[in-house]
Amino acid sequence: MSTSAHREPGRFLLISAPAKINLYLGVHNEKDERGYHRVDSVMTTLDLADVIAIGPADELSVHTVPPSDFPMDQNSAYRAARAMGEAFGRDANFAILIDKRIPQQAGLGGPSTDAAATILGIATYWGVDARDPRLDEVARSIGADVPFFLYGPPAFCDGAGDRVRELFRPLTGTPVALVRADGPGVSTVEAYRRFDENPPALPPLEPLLDALRLHDETQIFAHVANNLAPASCELNPQMAEALAWIREQPEVRAANVAGSGSTVFAVCTTQMAAEAIALAAQERGWWGYAARMEKSGPFVAAG
Incomplete structure (x- = not known):
């Protein structure tokens, strides 16, 4: 967790x-x-x-670029700010602007990471220690992945x-190709409903945790798994097509669905391979992005 809570913000x-x-x-x-x-x-x-700008204001407001197609009070950052105010007994009067670079309904955690960044930003303004347990409680009240984003290393x-x-040593710099086929996203609620109709077995977890503890990358990527993926692929045939396609690309170490979708990812041997996959996806009319694994969660910089 990176924060400048101990210096005076701009x-x-x-x-x-x-x-x-x-x-x-x-x-x-x-359940x-x-x-x-x-x-x-x-x-x-x-x-x-995503990049979030936050500053003091007369009242709480959240705006996104491009604009959201749902009410402001349903935005995860708005809900996080309100929850921070309730947890600390203060008025969360901030203007929050979110530059959305993470695709919507993509399984990449956009709303959750925006909420975590908002929590950390407000904590910085109020001089709240980033390890204060109330931050984790606020994060859990907003959504499942939000507490993870307060930390950032593999968890x-x-x-x-x-x-x-449990937190693990970062896999910093590992190349990842992200691909999202055209068409509607996958509703997490619908994915779980389809999952319940015919639940797949749990993939083995301990071999992956052991590999992460040893920082054995070969074994880590040999045990990448997602048993929600079949339900998501049934709901989104375009995503299923993209997953089959990305698994056939050269220099792919592991590939699967991100969360409940609709993005699929491939862990690649080189950044050049990730960039080639992203470019080939774009040529098919899909969204493609060559990313790297990062070492931290939200990073706060004074304006």
Whole structure:
């Protein structure tokens, strides 16, 4: 977690809010008392990031570029700011502008990372220590992946995917090709509904965790898995096509669906290979991006 909470911020803060991919997503059949599936997840951040500007204002407002097609009070950053105000007994009067670079409904964690960046930005303004447990509580109240984004290095999360249990040495610089086929995104709610109709078995988790502890990249990428992917692919045939296509590309070490989709990713042997895949995807009329694994969560810089 990177923050400049101990120095006086300028009029506004700029915060990078990185995307993520799941190296492992294991959805269990059982649900918790909230009605959420039990989920085991291993995530790592990427250098693809939204950029958030936040500054003091007379009232709370959130705007996005390009503009959102839903009300401001439904934005995850707005909800995070409100929750921070409630948790700390203060008025969260900030103007928040989000430059959206992470595609919507992509499985790359855009809303969650925006919420985490907002939490960290407000904490910086208020002089709240980044390790204050109330930040984690606020993050969990917003959504499953938000606590992960407060940290950033590869992490194992359980519960509903909202409890950070173990952090690992970063895989900084590892090339990743991201591809999103044309067409509608995948609704996470619909993906879980389809999953419930015919739940696939859980992929093995311990071999991946052991490999992460040893920083054995060959074994890490040999155990990339996602048992929600079949349900998502059934809902989105274009994504299924993109996944089959990306798995056939040269120099791919592992490939799978990001979260519930609709982005697929390939871990590549070289950055040149990732860039070639991204370019080939664009030539097919798809969105393609050559990213690298990153070492941290939101990074706060004084404006």
